[in-house]
Amino acid sequence: MSMHQRRLDLKNGCVDLSHGAGGRAMAQLIAGLFHEAFGNEWLARGNDQSAFDVAAGRMVMTTDGYVVSPLFFPGGNIGSLAVHGTVNDIAMAGARPLYLSASFIIEEGFAFADLKRIADAMGEAARAAGIAIITGDTKVVERGKADGVFISTAGVGVLPEGLDLSADKARPGDRVLLSGSLGDHGVAIMSKRQNLTFDTEIVSDSASLHDLVADMVAAGGQGIRLMRDPTRGGLAATMNEIAQQSNLGFRLLEEAIPVKPAVAAACELLGLDPLHVANEGKLVAVVAPEVADAVLAAMTRHPLGRDAADIGEAVADDHRFVQMATSFGGGRIVDWLSGEQLPRIC
Amino acid sequence: MSMHQRRLDLKNGCVDLSHGAGGRAMAQLIAGLFHEAFGNEWLARGNDQSAFDVAAGRMVMTTDGYVVSPLFFPGGNIGSLAVHGTVNDIAMAGARPLYLSASFIIEEGFAFADLKRIADAMGEAARAAGIAIITGDTKVVERGKADGVFISTAGVGVLPEGLDLSADKARPGDRVLLSGSLGDHGVAIMSKRQNLTFDTEIVSDSASLHDLVADMVAAGGQGIRLMRDPTRGGLAATMNEIAQQSNLGFRLLEEAIPVKPAVAAACELLGLDPLHVANEGKLVAVVAPEVADAVLAAMTRHPLGRDAADIGEAVADDHRFVQMATSFGGGRIVDWLSGEQLPRIC
Incomplete structure (x- = not known):
């Protein structure tokens, strides 16, 4: 698709309001940066939601917003953190994580190069965890109305049969x-x-x-x-x-x-x-x-x-x-x- | 639980950084405002994720961020919008929505009264749609680092058997x-x-x-x-x-x-x-x-x-x-x- 193959200037470019407007620029950003980083069959279909098969049983769902400052730090960045944190909230139920969603709120002027480092770290963390980021959303707000980028991830996972961990279950002697x-x-x-x-x-x-x-x-x-x-x-x-x-x-x-x-x-x-x-x-x-x-x-x-x-x-x-x-x-x-x-x- | 019963000053109070810090103030905000508005058995358990039963089949997942400005407008506010929009992304697959998650990124100084109007609208929209907001997260950023409140909702739903709608399926003559x-x-x-x-x-x-x-x-x-x-x-x-x-x-x-x-x-x-x-x-x-x-x-x-x-x-x-x-x-x-x-x- 010619439109999707036009390249973003990932080295020197930056996000502007058009990248959140639902038009051609947004499609380019999503295809050229996020799909590249997260690469999986679900995103490739280009729908506003993704479908997957489940067996009968018990599932868990969780979400977390990430607003860490600075965005890059020793041992990771906001992207890897947004995957690890939500995987862990699923895991704390004893569940096996399956799929994540990712919602990006980006400040106008944010460098593509930084956004790519963040998205690449997310893709890498997801692959390492054996899961996929199957659906997402991108919004852009005016300069000064956010702080670089905020990410909210949600995740679903599947519980082993019979396991029901909960914070109200501790007993004296544990x-x-x-x-x-x-x-x-x-x-x-x-x-x-x-x-x-x-x-x-x-x-x-x-x-x-x-x-x-x-x-x-x-x-x-x-x-x-x-x-x-x-x-x-x-x-x-x-x-x-x-x-x-x-x-x-x-x-x-x-x-x-x-x-x-x-x-x-x-x-x-x-x-x-x-x-x-x-x-x-x-x-x-x-x-x-x-x-x-x-x-x-x-x-x-x-x-x-x-x-x-x-x-x-x-x-x-x-x-x-x-x-x-x-x-x-x-x-x-x-x-x-x-x-x-x-x-x-x- | 005495701690959770201390009342927030919902009339005159506002969100400060402590409400995003994972401590007592955050627990009060969540119990006193969000649980009140969304009221359901999942949130009441107070875990970082919620569990639900599923039948074998095909599910969909979606997410959207909401950054609408102004936050309140004729016909709704960012809260009702954040429910409707994510319900609709599930529905566009032909699926029946089941559960939502909600991630709040709030600017320091945001009035509790406004946050309550937003959360109430979310709870109402969810009940009207026959679904529940079963898990959430709250982050607070410094004044000037966001714009009031941003909300990211994610949702899951279940697909009727045999239905597989996708944007690549249109045919000439349709x-x-x-x-x-x-x-x-x-x-x-x-x-x-x-x-x-x-x-x-x-x-x-x-x-x-x-x-x-x-x-x-x-x-x-x-x-x-x-x-x-x-x-x-x-x-x-x-x-x-x-x-x-x-x-x-x-x-x-x-x-x-x-x-x-x-x-x-x-x-x-x-x-x-x-x-x-x-x-x-x-x-x-x-x-x-x-x-x-x-x-x-x-x-x-x-x-x-x-x-x-x-x-x-x-x-x-x-x-x-x-x-x-x-x-x-x-x-x-x-x-x-x-x-x-x-x-x-x-």
């Missing part, structure tokens, strides 16, 4: 398993934002966790009560949410929680608490005590769970407090932050 | 059916934006079309080749897209295309061509000639297809031109617009 070190993503973003450099580069942990989850489900089955990825608000917010929804408390062990030395040092410098910092490639699982060892062993055998640890337990507590036994033998309450520590971290 | 008058949405937005008033208020046609589509599918079955909703770029862009994808041309009859007198007058005044103006409650169907009468009759029996008309036919044409026989007996080529006529119309 163990809390964390898949690895805290704070990498948030500190990578903040370092980049503040132009800080460290001896060791701090890289976002942004990654798709569904494969790790499949191993955990194989090991723990219905003994897994729930899983959550501690993104915005960090582990502190996640544990408080679960405490609220399951109507119990948690006792965590500070010394059991892995934090990389470079991340700990950066947190000191930036005045951050790793417990409140966002992660994009970590999960916390609350599991029945009788399966905890098997699930933890499965986690540590997986590359994304190498540093997994048992960090504490659920306890009966009408106050729903998340308590932490500190390394010095004391204790403290881990609360939600009431304000905003790290705006636009994801 | 009829083109339009469900009603052109230009209402775009002109309603532009009038509001320019503070124009007319004797007759021009109201957006924003509406969910899946019910009309079900009637059409019942009447025309697999004789329906494809359906499209002529949103951004209007009927002109839609027909050119189909011509490209089906590798043929169209001959349309200008006098057969319904345009309301008030809309025609406003278009004159604003220098717009109704063929290029966005619609949000209209569809165009390309159907086999043998089912055209039955499908058109089904359309005119439905409240949203009362003014439906047969507006022309598909023809063999290697140039893939969309031609129009004008009321004065002449002819012209209906091209895509190369630039942007109406930014942020949806």
Whole structure:
């Protein structure tokens, strides 16, 4: 189709309002940039929706918006993050991700070259996760009415039979398993934002966790009560949410929680608490005590769970407090932050 | 849960960065405003994804971003639009919509009262369409980094067995059916934006079309080749897209295309061509000639297809031109617009 083969100037060009207008320029942008990056049979059909076959069973659906600033950071960019984050929200139900949609809101003047890097990262992250971005939308707003690009992805996945994880399912006595070190993503973003450099580069942990989850489900089955990825608000917010929804408390062990030395040092410098910092490639699982060892062993055998640890337990507590036994033998309450520590971290 | 029962000041309050931070303020906003408006059992479980049962078969998925300006307009607001538009993208495949997700990107300082009007309109539109908004996400960006609120909705639906509509399926001789008058949405937005008033208020046609589509599918079955909703770029862009994808041309009859007198007058005044103006409650169907009468009759029996008309036919044409026989007996080529006529119309 001649119209679709006219080339965009991907090196020097930039997005203008016509690229969101539903006409020829938009068709060129979609064909020349997004289809190239996401390349799959669904998009090639050029419809406003895509169809796929499903078996009878239980599915999950999720969505997340991504407004991270800066758009490019050590370990990824907004595009890879928009795939990993939504894959992970599907995976936290114990489900296998199948398909994603992507909605782009782009500021007039945004460079095609940057948009291509972002779309390429999305395509790559999707292929790595074994899924496809099968439908999308592009809107352009005037200069000054957005900030570069915002992406909202939605995803669907399929649940293994009999699995029904939910944040209200924790029971006193359950163990809390964390898949690895805290704070990498948030500190990578903040370092980049503040132009800080460290001896060791701090890289976002942004990654798709569904494969790790499949191993955990194989090991723990219905003994897994729930899983959550501690993104915005960090582990502190996640544990408080679960405490609220399951109507119990948690006792965590500070010394059991892995934090990389470079991340700990950066947190000191930036005045951050790793417990409140966002992660994009970590999960916390609350599991029945009788399966905890098997699930933890499965986690540590997986590359994304190498540093997994048992960090504490659920306890009966009408106050729903998340308590932490500190390394010095004391204790403290881990609360939600009431304000905003790290705006636009994801 | 005490935390979730603390009330937001929905009258005088506004969104700040803490409402996107993953902590207590965000939980309050979600429980106090979005759950109230969307109220359903899925959201009440408070997970980052929602699960639902499906029968074996074929599903569709779609997404759209909404950046319309102004946010409130005659006939709706960005919230109702975000439901109707995504329902319609599902319906254009001939599918029955099931579930939506909603991702909000909100500018710091946006009034809770306005956000509530928007969320209420979404909930109402979803209930009217017989679907539920089962999962969502909220991000907040700094003042000046967005424009009020942007919404991206995604949706899934289920296809009747044997139906496979696609923009590459038109054949020479097929009829083109339009469900009603052109230009209402775009002109309603532009009038509001320019503070124009007319004797007759021009109201957006924003509406969910899946019910009309079900009637059409019942009447025309697999004789329906494809359906499209002529949103951004209007009927002109839609027909050119189909011509490209089906590798043929169209001959349309200008006098057969319904345009309301008030809309025609406003278009004159604003220098717009109704063929290029966005619609949000209209569809165009390309159907086999043998089912055209039955499908058109089904359309005119439905409240949203009362003014439906047969507006022309598909023809063999290697140039893939969309031609129009004008009321004065002449002819012209209906091209895509190369630039942007109406930014942020949806």
